[in-house]
Amino acid sequence: MRAPRRNNVYDFLKDKILHDEYKPNDKLIELQIANELGVSRTPVREALKKLEIEGLVKANPRRSYQVAKISIDFCKDLYFVKKILEPMLVEQTAYAGITEDCIILKSLAQEMKEAMLNEDFYRLKNLLVEWNLSLINSTSNQFLKDLLMIIDARLYRISNFILNDNENLLLIYDKIQKIQSAIESRDCKKAKNLSAEYIQALFPIIEMKNDSRMFQE
The missing domain is CATH 1.10.10.10 (Winged helix-like DNA-binding domain superfamily/Winged helix DNA-binding domain)
Known part of the structure; x- marks a missing residue:
C-alpha cells in the first residue's frame, strides 16, 4: 500500500x-x-x-x-440528539413525495431486499449505511444535514460494532424497511414515529455492549 x-x-x-x-x-x-x-x-x-x-x-x-475505548455514555448522548433530529428529516422526506432523493432511497431499499434473499449480510450492512447517508443528503436544510453528519461520524465506531452482529443487522433492516414504506406512502406522522422508534431500539443494544476491551466501564 x-x-x-x-x-x-x-x-x-x-x-x-x-x-x-x-x-x-x-x-x-x-x-x-x-x-x-x-x-x-x-x-x-x-x-x-x-x-x-x-x-x-x-x-x-x-x-x-x-x-481510546468507546464511551457508552457519549454514544447514548449522541443517539438522544439523533432521535430528535432524524425523525424530523424523515417527516420532511415523506412530505416531499416523489423526488429524486426518494427514488434513490427506494432503490437502496430494494437492493437491501435482494441482499437479504441472497443472505449477503456484508452487502446488506453497506446498503443500510448508504441508505442512512442518502436520507441525510436528501434535506435542503444544510444546518440539519451538517449536524446529522457530525453525529453519524462520531457514532461510526459503535454503529459498525452494532451492524457486525447479524441479529442487530436484521432488526435494523426490518425497521428501515418500515420507515421506507411510510415515506413512499407519504404518511409523514407514521414515518416520523417509526424513525424515533428505530433509534430508541438502539439504546438497549448499546447497554448490552459490555466488552471491556472495546468500551469504557
Missing part, C-alpha cells in the same frame, strides 16, 4: 481506527508510525493530537498514545 502524503496522515490513522484495524488500547507510537508511513514525526504528532481532541485516541506519558 502506498504511504500517505504528509497532509493525509490524519485521514490514514483515523480510517484505521474507524474501521477497527487499530483496536481500542492499541498503542500508537510516533516514531513507529512515522517509519511505517515514510514521513517525519511532526505530521504524525499533529495527527495524533487532532485525534485526541476528537476522542479517538488518548495520550499517555512519554509521548505515546493509544486507541
Whole structure:
C-alpha cells in the first residue's frame, strides 16, 4: 500500500481506527508510525493530537498514545440528539413525495431486499449505511444535514460494532424497511414515529455492549 502524503496522515490513522484495524488500547507510537508511513514525526504528532481532541485516541506519558475505548455514555448522548433530529428529516422526506432523493432511497431499499434473499449480510450492512447517508443528503436544510453528519461520524465506531452482529443487522433492516414504506406512502406522522422508534431500539443494544476491551466501564 502506498504511504500517505504528509497532509493525509490524519485521514490514514483515523480510517484505521474507524474501521477497527487499530483496536481500542492499541498503542500508537510516533516514531513507529512515522517509519511505517515514510514521513517525519511532526505530521504524525499533529495527527495524533487532532485525534485526541476528537476522542479517538488518548495520550499517555512519554509521548505515546493509544486507541481510546468507546464511551457508552457519549454514544447514548449522541443517539438522544439523533432521535430528535432524524425523525424530523424523515417527516420532511415523506412530505416531499416523489423526488429524486426518494427514488434513490427506494432503490437502496430494494437492493437491501435482494441482499437479504441472497443472505449477503456484508452487502446488506453497506446498503443500510448508504441508505442512512442518502436520507441525510436528501434535506435542503444544510444546518440539519451538517449536524446529522457530525453525529453519524462520531457514532461510526459503535454503529459498525452494532451492524457486525447479524441479529442487530436484521432488526435494523426490518425497521428501515418500515420507515421506507411510510415515506413512499407519504404518511409523514407514521414515518416520523417509526424513525424515533428505530433509534430508541438502539439504546438497549448499546447497554448490552459490555466488552471491556472495546468500551469504557
